[in-house]
Amino acid sequence: MATFGKYFLIVWTILFFNFFMETQAPPSCDHGWTRTPNGEACVKMYIRPPKAWHSARRACRDEGGDLVTIFDETKSNFVRDILAVNNTTTAWIGFHVILTEERWHWLDEDGTPNYTNWRYGYPDEDFWDPMVRAEECAIAAWVNGLGAPWINYVCFVTYPYICEKPLPSKCQWNDTVCLNIHETYDGWKCLKGRDGVARIVWPETYPPGSSGPIISGYALPILRSEKRRRDLQ
Incomplete structure (x- = not known):
């Protein structure tokens, strides 16, 4: 009898929760932001005013995010589409070089990146020239038929930029x-x-x-x- 009472309680509890549970709608991006393919973040492109890389990053952080990161071809194609929708060919992304270590890395990544999408001939090796030594940052540059491969440029030049923040x-x-x-x-x-x-x-x-x-x-x-x-x- 005790066993019957135990199972009756379990069944009653399941029915109770099924009756009162209400599933909320999945979280959505804020107005003006677009959900990434994996559904875990939102992105928004800012065209005007264009900003230098560090200023663009500060603007993204003020929005609760950072410059966009690209870890696979799907995300790269997504960024390409963002450029196309905004009728823009170039935008800063969250990829830059650490001059003291002479290597590129993403803002939220410490190790060597597993995925890159450099345009042919890039990164331009001139920035390793000790006479230049300017900090270099990456731009996603739309090229007809090639998607949006990256090029490197000095960070103080102003460009549009793409921010990314977690899904609310x-x-x-x-x-x-x-x-x-x-x-x-x-x-x-x-x-x-x-x-x-x-x-x-x-x-x-x-x-x-x-x-x-x-x-x-x-x-x-x-x-x-x-x-x-x-x-x-």
Whole structure:
């Protein structure tokens, strides 16, 4: 009888959550920004006023992001399309050279890049000339039939630029899909699994400090603060 009662409780709980769970719409980019192919970030091209590379980077950081990074051909083609849509042939990207180490790297990468898309003949080796020693940065330059391969140029020249920032999300733990459970005592919130499947795991005992069952590997919290609930709406 005890076993029957246990399974009845599990089934009732699953039905309860299925009834009250409401899936939010996936996060979308801010107005004027375009979602990247992998769906994890948003980009926006700024044409006027054109800026030097460092000024462009500061402008992107003010928007909550940085200059765009390109790690594969899909992203490179995406940048090409951004240039075409904006009827522009050149834009700064987040690739530059560290003169003290004489190597190129992305803003968010320390090691040697796994993907490059230099235009034939680039990077121009003249910048290694000790008489030049100007800091060099990369430009995505649209070429008919060639996409948007990169060229290197001195960073103080002004060009349009492309910013990239994380996709806005209301979810905790940097997940991409949230669930709301309404009409409970305190308006519980929980996360959905990264594969889009909601799971309820009912252990013999809850984890230390938790307030309820586990959903997608996280303890389901009871939000007792009205302010906290509003913050999560």
